[in-house]
Amino acid sequence: MTVRAGILGATGAVGQRLIQLLEPHPDFEITALTASGDSAGKTYREAAKWRINIPIPETVAEMTVRETAPDDVPDDLDIIFSSLPSSVGERVEPGFCEAGYVVSSNSSNARADDDVPLTIPEVNADHIDLLEVQRDERGWDGALVKNPNCSTITMVPPLAALDDAFGLDRITVSTLQAVSGAGYSGVTSMEIIDNAIPHIGGEEKKMETESRKLLGSFDGAEVQWHDARVDASCNRIPTLDGHLENVWTDTTEDATVTAAAEALREYPTLDLPSSPDQLVHVYEEPDRPQPRLDRDKENGMAIAAGGIQATDDGLQFNCLAHNTMRGAAGASILNGELLLERGYI
DSSP states (O other), rough: OOOOEEEEEESSSHHHHHHHHHTSSSEEEEEEEOOOTTTTTOOOOOHHOOOOSSOOHHHHSBBBBEEGGGGGSSSSOEEEEOOOOHHHHHHHHHHHHHOOEEEESSSSSTTTTSOBBOOOOOHGGGGGHHHHHHHHOOSSSSSEOOOOTTTHHHHHHHHHHHHHHOOOOEEEEEEEOOOOOOOTTTHHHHHTTTTSOOOOTTTTHHHHHHHHTSSSOOOSSSSOOOOOEEEEEEEEESSSSSSEEEEEEESOOOHHHHHHHHHHEEEEEEEESSSSSSEEEESSSSTOHHHHHHHHHHHHEEEEEEEEEEEESEEEEEEEEEIIIIIIIHHHHHHHHHHHHTTTT
C-alpha cells in the first residue's frame, strides 16, 4: 500500500531533508507540498533554494507548491509531515488535525501538551497510544504527534539505555551544536566563523523538559514524566551538521564503564524502514565521536557515543547525532512509520 504524504514547509531546510528521505521511501509517496504564500503557485523548483547535495528529485521538482491550509491540500492525504516554524505550527497544525489529517510534526509547539505524544520510537513507542486520549479530548478525526528537539533526541536514547540499566537521578548536558540546527538563515557567517556562541534561545528549556517526558512512563491515560533533574547548557559551534554533547549522569545504582558500554550497544532498535540496524554505536577511542567522522552513520539515523568514564556519582559520556537527519526530518518520518505500523494511518 502506498501512503500518500504531504509536507508542510517544504522549501525550508528540514522540508528539503524530508523530500530527500521520502522520495525513495518504500511506503510513503509525496503527493503535496506547501510553503508560504510567496511560494504558493510556483513549481517546487522555482520556489525552493535547493541546498541538499543531491539533485531535486524530478518527481518533486515540477509539483506545484500549495498554501499551508487544510482547504488547499488534497483530501486523500494519509499523513502530513510538518517542518513549520513553531509560531506557524502552533497556529495551523490544529486546523489540519481538526480537518482529519494525521500530522507528524518536527515543530516545537505542543511538545509538552499532556495529550500530544512526544516520541522517539525506539525509546517510547507506547506513548503513541496517547493519541486515543487526544482524539477523545479534542474531538479530532486527525491526530498530532511530535518528535523532540534535535539536541534532545541526541542524548535521550543513550540515557534511556542507562536508565534501564542503572536508573537516573540527575542529568547534566553541555552541547556543541551545528549551525544547520538554526536553519539556513539562522546564524550568519560573521557570527560563527572563528567563534562559538554560548547561548541558543529556548534550547536549554526544551532539553530539560522534553527529555523527562520522553523518559517517562505511559499508563494508558497520561504520561508520568521522569523525575530526574535535568540541567542543560547549549552552545553553537562552527560545524555544518552533527550535534555533539557532553553528558554527566548521577545513577541510582553503581555503574561501571564496561557495563555502561554494553547497555548502550545492546539497547534495542526497531524493525521500521528508517530504523538503524544498531541504535547506539559505542567508540572505545577517547576522541570519538566527532561530527565530521560520525554524523552519517547508518544514513544519519544512528547515535554515536564514546568517552565513557565513571564518576563519583555515576557516568560521563559524549554522544552525537546528525541533527537534520536523526534529529529532525528522519525523526518525523520514523514517527510516521510507527503511526503506520500501529494502524493510525
